[in-house]
Amino acid sequence: MxxxxxxxxxxxxxxxxxxxxxxxxxxxxxxxxxxxxxxxxxxxxxxxxxxxxxxxxxxxxxxxxxxxxxxxxxxxxxxxxxxxxxxxxxxxxxxxxxxxxxxxxxxxxYGKYYNELLKATLKKASDVDYTDFNEVSIDGTIKKAYNSKNKVITEKETEILTRYFEGGRVSQEELDKLHKPAREILENKKISNQEKLYLLDDIKTQFTLSGQKSVPVTDIEARWMKSKKGNSQISYNIQSAVDYDTKMICAINVVQAPTDHYQLPKIVDKAINNTNVIPRFVLADTIYLNEESLSYLADNQINGVIPDRKQSKEKIGRLNKNPYHKDHFKYFPEIDAFECPEGQIMYFFNKYTEKNDDLDKPDKIKRLYSNYGACKACNCRENCLSSTQTHRTITEYGGSLKKAMWEKMETEEYKEEYAKRSSVEGPFGILKEQFHIESEVVIGKTKTEERILLDAVAYNLIRLFNLEQEIKNDKEDIVDFCEKISVQEKLEVRATIF
Incomplete structure (x- = not known):
């Protein structure tokens, strides 16, 4: 200029x-x-x-x-x-x-290139030796969708509107009972009846996929989910993988599932693809502990660090206060048995498989432990058993993989490793509080993921910039210190600073 x-x-x-x-x-x-x-x-x-x-x-x-x-x-x-x-x-x-x-x-x-840009930030971190992606933490959070919780349509209303636009028989009483979102579709003159039928067909598909009682009209791919406060809202489930050393986001995956149970394989796959590294440890909380996740980790030779419910509650000091609750039954892996609070051994006696309603998910394995004779002679039956029970039975879910994970998580090495999992919380907090992802106006699962990936790219660049500045500042501080000592003490300081 x-x-x-x-x-x-x-x-x-x-x-x-x-x-x-x-x-x-x-x-x-x-x-x-x-x-x-x-x-x-x-x-x-x-x-x-x-x-x-x-x-x-x-x-x-x-x-x-x-x-x-x-x-x-x-x-x-x-x-x-x-x-x-x-x-x-x-x-x-x-x-x-x-x-x-x-x-x-x-x-x-160019939203489809945001994940490539995220890969580039991770490559930069690897190129300058900030990390080797040895430890990756995963977690999920929900993001409110751009759709009012009142702007939803029911399956019955969808069927009435479809019948009406196809020329079928619909009474005036049925039309009068339609709620406002359904009436807006009915009275909208900006789109043709054929386009309305396409929309209603897409909504029907979402009913089949979600199994929920209503579908949002503005963003039909969003789902009803519970927030941490227990409120139901129309949202997306955001899965994230974060590198422990740099606190950089390794992967983002937007899903429609209301819980995190079976999301570990997909988000870890994305992290591996983005970093070109199979991590040594994958750190996750209890909700990811299931046969599908454990099988995936075993097949890929990844060290999973996932506590069970009791270990997680024990870590934060929230075991059930009832002394006869399952939390206070001690497990002995060497004999595959539990010890009750009264010191009696409850032995394994049966195992069976419970079919999963979702065909894409593995069946549940149940293991049962009891000791009928000890319970019958116990003086604490009234405190331990309900009025209808004759003896106590402990039910454990999962097979040998879950048992092996429990044994690992009882060691100090893995307890210390699990303490690093909290690194995944920071980026989520920053994306919500500083990048305001909750208020971003974006519709659809794909577009939502692209926008959050753009946020993640910006976040990673800030992290890279800060890491670079920290290294420079540390070096300058050492140089200043050496020069100060040299002048004060009138000494010749010889040092090589890397």
């Missing part, structure tokens, strides 16, 4: 580059350098227009979108203003001035 600079003696013509006002250690420089270095790995082919103005360069647009996320800007209207007037955004975008509509279009069109 050319600008005239007034001077007391004469008028001088000065040349200033776009970065003249940007500090050398500013994060915007780090973002620009990162995209310049790793953009070729994305393999994006830009088609040039034969007519009209050329499209905005994708590389510069990605820089703007990522840097805007780092600054927690989600409004493309606000970003369009910033690229016109703010020096940092002019530098990041290399002087381009896209409109709000162009920014929105590029953000959606």
């Amino acid at each position: 050319v600008k005239r600079i007034p001077d007391e003696e004469q008028i001088k013509l000065g040349i200033r580059t776009l970065d003249f006002n940007i500090p050398e250690d500013h994060i915007s420089r780090f973002v620009v350098d990162f995209i310049d270095e790793y953009y070729p790995l994305l393999g994006i082919k830009e088609n040039k227009k034969k007519k009209g103005r050329d499209s905005f360069p994708v590389k510069e647009m990605l820089k703007l979108l990522i840097y805007a996320k780092i600054e927690h800007i989600d409004s493309m209207r606000f970003l369009a203003d910033m690229v016109k007037y703010h020096d940092v955004y002019k530098f990041v975008g290399n002087g381009i001035c896209p409109s709000e509509r162009s920014l929105q279009r590029y953000r959606e069109k």
Whole structure:
């Protein structure tokens, strides 16, 4: 950019580059350098227009979108203003001035490359030896979907509307009983009846897939889920894998399942694909402890670190206060038996398989332990048994893999390893509190995942930048200390600082 600079003696013509006002250690420089270095790995082919103005360069647009996320800007209207007037955004975008509509279009069109950008951040961390991805923690959280909990349609209403638009017989009384969301579909004149039938057919599919009693109309792929406060809301389940050493996000997986039970294989697969490393340890909480997860870890020769319910409660000091609760029955793996609070041994006596309603999930294995004779002669029967019980039975779920996991989690080595699992909580908190993922206006499972991946890319770049600054600062601090001692003590300090 050319600008005239007034001077007391004469008028001088000065040349200033776009970065003249940007500090050398500013994060915007780090973002620009990162995209310049790793953009070729994305393999994006830009088609040039034969007519009209050329499209905005994708590389510069990605820089703007990522840097805007780092600054927690989600409004493309606000970003369009910033690229016109703010020096940092002019530098990041290399002087381009896209409109709000162009920014929105590029953000959606190139969403499929956000996971590749996430891979690039992980490659950068590996290239500079910040981590070897030995320990990966996984966890899930729910994100509220862009759909009011009142804007839902029932299966019966879907059937009535389908019959009506297909020309079938529908009474006026049935139409009058429709709730507001269903009536909006009925009275909407902006779309044809055929398009309404396509929408209703998609809603029917979601009823089949979800098994739930109602489907949201705005975002039909979202599901009813319970928040940590116990409230039901229309949400998506966000699975995340986080590296312990750098606290960087290794993978994001958006699913429709209301719980985390069977999500471990998918999120760990994504983490392995993104890092090109099979982790030595995968750390997860109790909800992931099942035969499917344990079989996956065993097949891939990964050390799982997953406590059972009792071990988890014991760690946080929340064992049941009732002394005769199952929490206070001690297990002895060497003889495969339990000891009750009164010191009696309860032996294994039966095992059977319980069919899982979901054909894609493995059957449940139940193991039963009891000691009828000891219970019959026990003086504490009234405290331990209900009025209908003749003896106490302990039921354990899972086979040999779960038993082996329990034994591992009783050792100090694995207890210390599990203490590192909390590293997965930090990124979730930052994405919710600083990146405001709950308020992002995005519809559909795929688009939701793409937007959160963009947040994850911005988060990872902040982590990389901070790690780089920490190393530089540590080195500068040591140099300053050495120089200070040298001057004060009048000594010649010889040191090599790496």
